[in-house]
Amino acid sequence: MKSSFWSLTTILIFIVFLFFMIVPVINLFTGSFQTEEGGRFSLENYHSFMKYPSYWRSFYHSVIIGLISAAGAIIVGVPLGFMVARWNVIGKPFIITLSTLPLMLPTFIAAFAWIILLGRGGVVTKYLEALGIQIGSIYGYPGMILVFVSQLYSYVFLMTLSAFRSIDESLEEASRSLGASPLRTFLKVSFPLVLPSILSGALLTFMSAIENFGVPMIIAQQTPNLVVKAYVEFTSEVGKHPGMAYTLSMVLVFITMASLIAQRYYLSKRNFIQAARGKPLVKQLSTGKRVAASAIIYAFLIFTLIPFFVALILSFMEMRGPIFVPKFSLQSYIYAFERSARPIFNTYFLATVATVVSVLIGVPTGYILTRRKSIYSNMLDVVIMLPFVIAGTILGIALITFFNKGWLVLTGTWMILALSYVIRKMPFIARSSASILYQLDPSLDEASISLGVSPMKTFYKVTFRLMMAGIVSGAILSWVTIISELSSTIVLQTPGWSTMTVEMYQGIISDDLGKAAAFASIMIISTIIPLIFVTKYFSKEQTPLL
Amino acid sequence: MSIRISKVTKRFGHIEAVKDVSLEIKTGEFFTLLGPSGCGKTTLLRSIAGFNQPEAGEIYFGDKRVDKISAHKRGIGMVFQNYAVFPHLTVYDNVAYGLKARKMQTDEIKPRVEKALQMVRLGGLENRLPNQLSGGQLQRVAIARALVIEPQVLLMDEPLSNLDAKLRVEMRGEIRELQRQMKITTIYVTHDQEEALSISDRIAVMNYGVVEQVGRPWEVYSTPVNRFVAGFIGTTNFFEGEGTGQEGLVRVGEVLLKVPRVIRPAGEKVFFAIRPEAFKVPEQIPDEERADLFRLQAKVAKVEYLGYMTKYDLELGKSLNAKMVSYDVLPENLRREGESLEVLYDPQRVLVY
Numbered sequence: 001m002k003s004s005f006w007s008l009t010t011i012l013i014f015i016v017f018l019f020f021m022i023v024p025v026i027n028l029f030t031g032s033f034q035t036e037e038g039g040r041f042s043l044e045n046y047h048s049f050m051k052y053p054s055y056w057r058s059f060y061h062s063v064i065i066g067l068i069s070a071a072g073a074i075i076v077g078v079p080l081g082f083m084v085a086r087w088n089v090i091g092k093p094f095i096i097t098l099s100t101l102p103l104m105l106p107t108f109i110a111a112f113a114w115i116i117l118l119g120r121g122g123v124v125t126k127y128l129e130a131l132g133i134q135i136g137s138i139y140g141y142p143g144m145i146l147v148f149v150s151q152l153y154s155y156v157f158l159m160t161l162s163a164f165r166s167i168d169e170s171l172e173e174a175s176r177s178l179g180a181s182p183l184r185t186f187l188k189v190s191f192p193l194v195l196p197s198i199l200s201g202a203l204l205t206f207m208s209a210i211e212n213f214g215v216p217m218i219i220a221q222q223t224p225n226l227v228v229k230a231y232v233e234f235t236s237e238v239g240k241h242p243g244m245a246y247t248l249s250m251v252l253v254f255i256t257m258a259s260l261i262a263q264r265y266y267l268s269k270r271n272f273i274q275a276a277r278g279k280p281l282v283k284q285l286s287t288g289k290r291v292a293a294s295a296i297i298y299a300f301l302i303f304t305l306i307p308f309f310v311a312l313i314l315s316f317m318e319m320r321g322p323i324f325v326p327k328f329s330l331q332s333y334i335y336a337f338e339r340s341a342r343p344i345f346n347t348y349f350l351a352t353v354a355t356v357v358s359v360l361i362g363v364p365t366g367y368i369l370t371r372r373k374s375i376y377s378n379m380l381d382v383v384i385m386l387p388f389v390i391a392g393t394i395l396g397i398a399l400i401t402f403f404n405k406g407w408l409v410l411t412g413t414w415m416i417l418a419l420s421y422v423i424r425k426m427p428f429i430a431r432s433s434a435s436i437l438y439q440l441d442p443s444l445d446e447a448s449i450s451l452g453v454s455p456m457k458t459f460y461k462v463t464f465r466l467m468m469a470g471i472v473s474g475a476i477l478s479w480v481t482i483i484s485e486l487s488s489t490i491v492l493q494t495p496g497w498s499t500m501t502v503e504m505y506q507g508i509i510s511d512d513l514g515k516a517a518a519f520a521s522i523m524i525i526s527t528i529i530p531l532i533f534v535t536k537y538f539s540k541e542q543t544p545l546l
Numbered sequence: 547m548s549i550r551i552s553k554v555t556k557r558f559g560h561i562e563a564v565k566d567v568s569l570e571i572k573t574g575e576f577f578t579l580l581g582p583s584g585c586g587k588t589t590l591l592r593s594i595a596g597f598n599q600p601e602a603g604e605i606y607f608g609d610k611r612v613d614k615i616s617a618h619k620r621g622i623g624m625v626f627q628n629y630a631v632f633p634h635l636t637v638y639d640n641v642a643y644g645l646k647a648r649k650m651q652t653d654e655i656k657p658r659v660e661k662a663l664q665m666v667r668l669g670g671l672e673n674r675l676p677n678q679l680s681g682g683q684l685q686r687v688a689i690a691r692a693l694v695i696e697p698q699v700l701l702m703d704e705p706l707s708n709l710d711a712k713l714r715v716e717m718r719g720e721i722r723e724l725q726r727q728m729k730i731t732t733i734y735v736t737h738d739q740e741e742a743l744s745i746s747d748r749i750a751v752m753n754y755g756v757v758e759q760v761g762r763p764w765e766v767y768s769t770p771v772n773r774f775v776a777g778f779i780g781t782t783n784f785f786e787g788e789g790t791g792q793e794g795l796v797r798v799g800e801v802l803l804k805v806p807r808v809i810r811p812a813g814e815k816v817f818f819a820i821r822p823e824a825f826k827v828p829e830q831i832p833d834e835e836r837a838d839l840f841r842l843q844a845k846v847a848k849v850e851y852l853g854y855m856t857k858y859d860l861e862l863g864k865s866l867n868a869k870m871v872s873y874d875v876l877p878e879n880l881r882r883e884g885e886s887l888e889v890l891y892d893p894q895r896v897l898v899y
Contacts, residue, residue, distance in 0.1 A: 450692070
């Protein structure tokens with residue numbers, strides 16, 4: 001009866017995801033089992049994958065880089081999370097805001113900036129060489145690990161922080177009262193309780209690292225990972241192997257899916273529901289220790305933000321050929337606006353359209369997940385997890401392949417870009433809506449219905465209004481991350497529908513560094529201003545973006 | 547508006563939360579569903595409200611069958627356990643919400659909202675937001691909001707359980723008063739037996755999805771139909787004895803106790819219950835009445851003096867204990883621990899199951 005509206009909505013969302021995501025990905029899957037020419041069933045591609053080092057090494061690079069980055073994020077993020085949670089370090093809200101910035105800004109800006117500083121002929125490299133100090137090459141593994149750890153550590157940091165904050169004080173007191181030392185209490189009580197959060201954060205770092213396209217493309221062309229290899233096989237002008245690209249994509253999907261399932265399995269056995277009565281005490285350090293601890297934290301935060309300062313500074317410098325001259329100039333901006341006004345417009349247009357559509361689909365989805373529980377809502381829950389395991393580049397390849405022919409041709413239009421953004425951001429909006437709804441008392445809806453307002457009107461008059469603040473901040477965060485999206489955009493863009501990230505990426509690889517710096521700066525500003533707005537008006541802590 | 551519930555069954559998966567329940571509630575009656583948590587009382591109330599769909603049975607408001615009608619079209623007013631006052635609306639807008647939903651004109655809404663707020667003694671707080679109100683005030687807003695639409699049926703789901711003890715007693719008096727004034731048929735859910743006794747015209751005692759007994763407060767208290775009702779409402783002493791073959795005499799351990807009329811063969815098990823206040827001490831009973839009472843010797847194991855009443859734990863025999871309460875005990879009549887005393891009770895007040 002009353003649920004017919006929601007059943008219909010559930011079915012619609014299913015169809016959207018089925019048609020625009022699952023079917024294209026299945027199409028890739030079947031494509032990976034076909035011969036290049038004939039389309040007959042064949043294991044040829046998988047055979048080549050195992051036979052040729054250039055293929056299987058990309059698998060190896062992906063996994064190793066992902067694991068090292070995750071380990072690095074744990075090494076940095078856990079102590080940092082512990083210090084901010086349990087010590088009276090200075091300016092905690094500020095620390096948290098600074099730590100979310102690297103997650104919001106495009107990682108390949110960081111790769112670009114580190115090359116400017118530490119690459120061949122980099123500013124710092126030259127300076128050190130003049131002093132007789134040789135630093136090793138940043139290209140390849142060292143650079144990727146540097147970028148991923150410094151830009152993605154926050155997943156671990158933020159998760160660990162909130163876990164340490166939510167441990168019930170009395171648990172640690174109980175341990176102490178039973179005669180355990182502070183160290184033993186930490187190792188036997190606190191640490192096991194926060195471990196699931198640490199590993200969840202590490203998984204996010206791992207996923208982001210292996211799904212990344214821009215960073216390895218810029219800084220590690222000699223050690224391409226699966227994403228880069230798939231992209232090259234798919235787009236290369238000589239010797240295209242789309243079938244091989246599909247196979248590499250499937251291998252990557254297999255890794256991400258397996259790690260997600262492993263994490264779910266692990267968490268299902270360690271669901272520590274904590275009814276924290278007393279929040280853990282914050283240890284009051286002596287002034288000296290307090291300043292020292294704070295200094296360490298801020299030094300690290302500033303280190304992670306160096307690339308963005310570098311990009312800002314470079315954007316205001318004069319260019320001579322590919323060389324920056326230390327002289328103030330607006331030349332790069334003028335150049336960027338004159339030659340690439342269209343990509344700037346495209347970026348904002350696509351981000352706005354995709355955000356609006358994501359909200360329109362995501363909010364009702366969140367509602368269905370929490371309030372209309374059924375076997376279908378559980379299936380929906382699984383379906384909206386899928387974009388999380390499908391790297392942007394792979395989604396791009398899937399969409400461009402599937403919508404290339406047939407009755408609905410989207411390849412080459414702006415809609416296919418918007419579509420890929422919606423598929424990737426809508427689950428985030430749905431999840432954040434669901435988490436707000438979990439905190440809203442369902443009897444508010446029922447009170448409205450009992451007063452004679454239909455369920456549908458109740459949703460708009462009560463539920464939606466109460467979710468408004470959360471939806472707006474979720475939408476802004478989505479918008480910001482769409483602006484810096486490169487991995488699917490690079491596959492789906494066409495000359496008419498290029499974006500700032502694409503222009504910037506092309507600027508970097510074609511040594512048009514001034515333009516790249518100018519676009520990087522525009523993007524940094526476009527990210528920071530909305531973020532300041534969000535933190536100012538919706539001061540509640542945001543969960544890290546999935 | 548009378549309410550008729552006919553053979554309603556509501557399942558959640560394999561669990562039958564409400565089993566084949568039938569009830570008739572009269573127009574203007576204050577009817578309470580009472581039972582321990584998980585007994586199905588809230589599920590039944592929500593079926594009546596339309597927030598769940600029973601698998602079987604029918605629900606009528608007057609002559610109209612409502613169980614297939616959407617909740618928002620049933621014309622009910624509902625008050626929730628956790629108030630459910632809309633946090634984004636002022637007190638005024640909360641109360642006006644249902645009237646606006648009925649497309650009423652603004653000039654008509656205003657006097658009605660104000661009158662409703664006066665009724666619950668919240669006049670002057672129209673422009674407050676819910677986060678500026680106390681728990682008691684929030685519940686008053688919720689009540690005003692439910693009453694202002696002049697529902698034919700008022701449903702209340704443990705409306706007082708989030709309030710502190712003193713406020714609870716005060717509010718239940720107010721609710722009863724409002725209900726009498728407006729003569730609204732009301733179904734009230736609670737797990738608090740004292741609240742149910744004090745507020746209701748009739749009570750349905752529920753357990754495991756089944757209605758065990760329906761009756762006026764004094765009926766369910768003084769003549770509970772089974773051990774569950776006897777145990778749930780008030781405190782009571784349960785005894786397990788065996789027949790002696792003599793009329794009205796049973797043996798519990800080495801002690802002989804008198805029960806009404808029934809003859810049980812020797813050795814047959816008998817369950818019976820005696821309320822603590824049924825036990826008396828001799829000075830409470832005028833001489834001429836003592837003859838009808840059964841008397842036995844006991845020892846005081848524990849005394850709990852509460853001023854207006856005194857609770858005694860008595861030893862009636864070896865490992866046979868009972869609770870007794872005496873009201874208005876003078877200090878000189880107060881028994882001490884370890885003291886022996888004579889206790890009397892009227893066998894007619896013993897309930898045999």
